[in-house]
Amino acid sequence: MRRFALLALCLLSPACGGGPATPDGPPVPPDANTALGGPVVVDVNAPPPTLLSAYKFFLWDPATGFQFNDRVVPYELNTALFSDYALKQRAIYIPPGTTAKFVDEDAFDLPIGGVAIKNFYFAADLRSPKTNLQLIETRLMVRHADGLHALPYIWSADQRDAVLSPAGEVRAISFIDYSGTLQTSNYLIPERNQCATCHGRQTAPSAPVETILVGLKARHLNRVTDYGELGKFNEISHMTDLGVLSGAPDPSTLSAAFDFRPIEANGVASLSEADLDVAARSYLDINCAHCHNPNAIQGITSQLFLNHDNNDGFHLGICKRPGSAGQGTGGFTFDIEPGDPDTSILYFRTHTTDVGAMMPLLGRSITHTRGTELLRAWIAAQPRIDCATE
Amino acid sequence: MHLTKLTTLGLALGFGLAAGCGDNGGKASPDAAVDASPDAATNTFPTVDCKKVTSAHCVQIASADASGLQTAANSIDDNTTIVLATGTYKMTNSLTLRNKGVHLIGQGIDMSTLDFGSATAQGNGVDSVGDDFLIQDLTVRDSKKDGIRVEASTGVVFRRIRATWTTPSSPTNGAYGIYPVKSSNVLVEDSRAENAADAGLYVGQCQHVIVRNNVVTGNVAGLEIENTQYADVYGNTAEDNTGGIVVFDLPGNPVVGRDTRIRNNTIKNNNHVNFAAGGTVASIPVGTGTFAMASRRVEITGNTYAGNNTGDIALISGLAIESDTTKWELDPATISGKIDDLGLLTTPAGKIMNFRGENILVANNTHTGSGTKPDAHDLLQLGLLLAVKYGSTPVDSVLYDAIGEDFDVKTPHYSNDNHMCVGGNTGGTFAALGLIQQMMDPATPLYRPASPFVPYDCTELNGGPVAEVVLP
Numbered sequence: 001m002r003r004f005a006l007l008a009l010c011l012l013s014p015a016c017g018g019g020p021a022t023p024d025g026p027p028v029p030p031d032a033n034t035a036l037g038g039p040v041v042v043d044v045n046a047p048p049p050t051l052l053s054a055y056k057f058f059l060w061d062p063a064t065g066f067q068f069n070d071r072v073v074p075y076e077l078n079t080a081l082f083s084d085y086a087l088k089q090r091a092i093y094i095p096p097g098t099t100a101k102f103v104d105e106d107a108f109d110l111p112i113g114g115v116a117i118k119n120f121y122f123a124a125d126l127r128s129p130k131t132n133l134q135l136i137e138t139r140l141m142v143r144h145a146d147g148l149h150a151l152p153y154i155w156s157a158d159q160r161d162a163v164l165s166p167a168g169e170v171r172a173i174s175f176i177d178y179s180g181t182l183q184t185s186n187y188l189i190p191e192r193n194q195c196a197t198c199h200g201r202q203t204a205p206s207a208p209v210e211t212i213l214v215g216l217k218a219r220h221l222n223r224v225t226d227y228g229e230l231g232k233f234n235e236i237s238h239m240t241d242l243g244v245l246s247g248a249p250d251p252s253t254l255s256a257a258f259d260f261r262p263i264e265a266n267g268v269a270s271l272s273e274a275d276l277d278v279a280a281r282s283y284l285d286i287n288c289a290h291c292h293n294p295n296a297i298q299g300i301t302s303q304l305f306l307n308h309d310n311n312d313g314f315h316l317g318i319c320k321r322p323g324s325a326g327q328g329t330g331g332f333t334f335d336i337e338p339g340d341p342d343t344s345i346l347y348f349r350t351h352t353t354d355v356g357a358m359m360p361l362l363g364r365s366i367t368h369t370r371g372t373e374l375l376r377a378w379i380a381a382q383p384r385i386d387c388a389t390e
Numbered sequence: 391m392h393l394t395k396l397t398t399l400g401l402a403l404g405f406g407l408a409a410g411c412g413d414n415g416g417k418a419s420p421d422a423a424v425d426a427s428p429d430a431a432t433n434t435f436p437t438v439d440c441k442k443v444t445s446a447h448c449v450q451i452a453s454a455d456a457s458g459l460q461t462a463a464n465s466i467d468d469n470t471t472i473v474l475a476t477g478t479y480k481m482t483n484s485l486t487l488r489n490k491g492v493h494l495i496g497q498g499i500d501m502s503t504l505d506f507g508s509a510t511a512q513g514n515g516v517d518s519v520g521d522d523f524l525i526q527d528l529t530v531r532d533s534k535k536d537g538i539r540v541e542a543s544t545g546v547v548f549r550r551i552r553a554t555w556t557t558p559s560s561p562t563n564g565a566y567g568i569y570p571v572k573s574s575n576v577l578v579e580d581s582r583a584e585n586a587a588d589a590g591l592y593v594g595q596c597q598h599v600i601v602r603n604n605v606v607t608g609n610v611a612g613l614e615i616e617n618t619q620y621a622d623v624y625g626n627t628a629e630d631n632t633g634g635i636v637v638f639d640l641p642g643n644p645v646v647g648r649d650t651r652i653r654n655n656t657i658k659n660n661n662h663v664n665f666a667a668g669g670t671v672a673s674i675p676v677g678t679g680t681f682a683m684a685s686r687r688v689e690i691t692g693n694t695y696a697g698n699n700t701g702d703i704a705l706i707s708g709l710a711i712e713s714d715t716t717k718w719e720l721d722p723a724t725i726s727g728k729i730d731d732l733g734l735l736t737t738p739a740g741k742i743m744n745f746r747g748e749n750i751l752v753a754n755n756t757h758t759g760s761g762t763k764p765d766a767h768d769l770l771q772l773g774l775l776l777a778v779k780y781g782s783t784p785v786d787s788v789l790y791d792a793i794g795e796d797f798d799v800k801t802p803h804y805s806n807d808n809h810m811c812v813g814g815n816t817g818g819t820f821a822a823l824g825l826i827q828q829m830m831d832p833a834t835p836l837y838r839p840a841s842p843f844v845p846y847d848c849t850e851l852n853g854g855p856v857a858e859v860v861l862p
Contacts, residue, residue: 329668
């Protein structure tokens with residue numbers, strides 16, 4: 001009980017906040033470990049704890065944000081999966097004496113006991129993304145000997161702790177978006193088994209289904225991020241320097257996904273044609289390719305493959321008829337009609353909020369204005385092909 | 391102070407399973423939670439309860455306890471049976487199952503109902519990935535996407551299931567009712583699939599499948615076998631769909647369909663309006679009994695056809711829906727299952743192509759009252775062609791597009807390169823359409839030989855008959 005008491009004291013006292021912790025890049029203050037009552041606790045041999053606080057990953061204060069314990073390293077992605085404008089704070093925990101292993105194309109390989117942590121929270125007004133915060137859920141991917149185990153925790157209304165909640169929840173959440181418009185999301189906190197919908201992979205028809213990470217990949221992390229008082233670092237270098245990642249080459253030798261932040265802020269008008277293609281492919285990669293790739297479980301039946309390294313036009317959707325899209329076609333015939341976004345199923349499905357037609361299937365109930373603006377511009381910029389007569 | 395509260399909350403919400411869940415270990419479970427419930431006087435487990443199942447673990451879900459069901463589904467170990475009480479479960483999210491050996495059993499069709507009408511995301515109703523799956527004795531209603539989707543699983547049983555949508559003929563109904571996909575050793579029996587905006591009972595990209603004694607009604611496509619190998623389809627009734635029972639390959643799919651038996655089914659009055667919102671099935675002419683498209687080694691035998699207004703059986707090439715042969719190219723390295731004995735077309739680059747309809751046997755079917763009113767508005771204009779060609783004469787029982795063979799009505803010469811065998815179908819009539827020739831010259835006559843339909847009079851498939859499917 002002592003560790004909870006310490007946590008309680010800390011959350012009740014503004015003095016515990018330490019440095020200017022922000023959701024964007026909090027420092028690791030020397031007192032986080034003390035305030036949490038010691039190092040992180042992850043026991044892969046015990047049943048998962050009911051309360052998230054038992055792990056001692058971080059402190060959360062709606063007024064000041066996150067403070068992470070030792071060996072918990074936050075990171076961001078160049079382009080992120082859209083989840084109804086939820087803000088996300090990602091981090092990895094790597095047990096002492098171990099490292100995550102760098103992997104070129106797929107996600108970094110966590111050591112046993114390593115955890116990928118993803119917090120989903122909303123700001124009352126996205127134009128002030130550091131005030132009036134509400135943490136909704138924390139999703140953990142805990143590395144066991146037999147692979148990754150997904151654990152969803154839902155935060156209590158008083159924001160003091162989160163409870164392991166395998167059943168998930170659908171919750172209406174209202175907020176002001178970046179353009180000042182009031183939005184209401186039918187926000188889906190996935191049930192535990194639903195994690196596999198995006199985090200599943202099967203490399204061959206008879207191969208076992210594996211659980212994988214989606215975002216923790218070199219191309220998404222290859223970026224300079226502001227770590228507050230610690231400084232600004234390339235995330236891959238930073239993880240290497242902190243001793244939680246091994247085997248990573250010099251990041252300057254690695255490719256990087258497009259940084260979506262300027263698009264979210266200013267739209268796509270100023271993008272060059274080359275940047276437009278990279279940005280759109282980065283967006284499709286992180287938002288769609290967890291299902292739309294040749295090794296996915298669901299999505300493969302469509303034969304539409306949106307992984308960043310697919311260069312086959314047909315499987316990218318160019319003049320391709322959908323497999324079994326039903327009402328998802330919106331009445332259109334081809335996944336992408338180059339030059340014509342308004343007749344392209346890919347644009348229709350990512351833009352619509354018709355429940356029976358929208359993509360992605362999970363995690364989106366409202367339209368990502370800037371994201372679909374990007375896809376629209378990308379298709380519009382492609383040389384026109386009339387697929388029906390081609 | 392809040393700590394106490396949270397702890398209590400955790401106990402209340404976190405694992406509320408404990409009460410209803412027990413290790414069977416071959417013995418009866420105590421069922422304390424059920425017996426202690428206020429409505430214990432009413433037996434909400436009249437058909438089956440955990441005492442009657444033999445799996446390693448069993449959990450009972452109280453009547454209408456949707457959140458209890460979700461918690462259980464997301465907390466169980468492998469080899470768990472979930473028994474639903476009678477009642478309607480209002481589901482706000484998919485019921486997602488990812489364990490092996492899950493058996494989901496209700497008290498009977500319409501006695502235990504999973505109702506997904508208030509779900510807010512485009513999810514399937516029941517969505518399972520895991521070997522040795524069984525779903526039995528329940529109804530799944532108003533799913534946003536597919537009713538019951540079981541994917542990438544070996545050993546799948548659907549038994550006495552009803553997958554349905556409340557509103558008939560609505561394009562916003564979900565796509566597929568009963569949908570095993572990319573799975574093997576699949577049995578679907580004694581089930582009903584209704585009002586799906588695509589296919590009621592859809593077997594996609596599976597191997598070793600038995601579909602028997604089901605009823606499909608009110609769907610666009612009643613029963614579909616797509617890109618599937620070794621499927622035995624018998625004793626089913628397909629009535630009042632746009633199309634009854636169909637078998638086909640789609641382009642670009644790495645499972646090349648083969649060895650399908652469609653036998654002893656009743657396929658009648660499939661004249662339902664085509665209410666598909668899109669996709670391949672939107673092209674199905676209203677009043678279609680059966681078609682086999684881009685298929686090989688198919689037997690259509692002993693079925694009862696009646697009152698299908700466009701026609702009973704059509705044998706067609708995949709080029710009818712996708713005329714660009716490059717889109718049918720498949721890399722042999724990506725192919726699932728045995729294909730080396732099929733003699734598939736290959737490209738100079740070594741790719742294989744599966745658009746051909748070939749090596750199909752049609753025999754011993756009965757045909758009554760069909761082909762009297764072909765759909766003149768179908769997207770492919772196949773119905774229109776039939777309406778024009780036949781006028782007031784009923785459309786022949788078996789139609790063959792004759793794409794990919796020599797078809798010359800002047801010589802006359804019909805090569806039957808595709809080895810279409812209708813010689814044993816003495817209860818019906820036959821026509822080869824010459825679809826390519828019709829497109830070039832609409833005045834081209836049909837070829838309508840009398841029985842035994844020379845040169846389509848063969849009665850055996852190349853490579854021998856399709857074997858009966860025996861599941862382990």
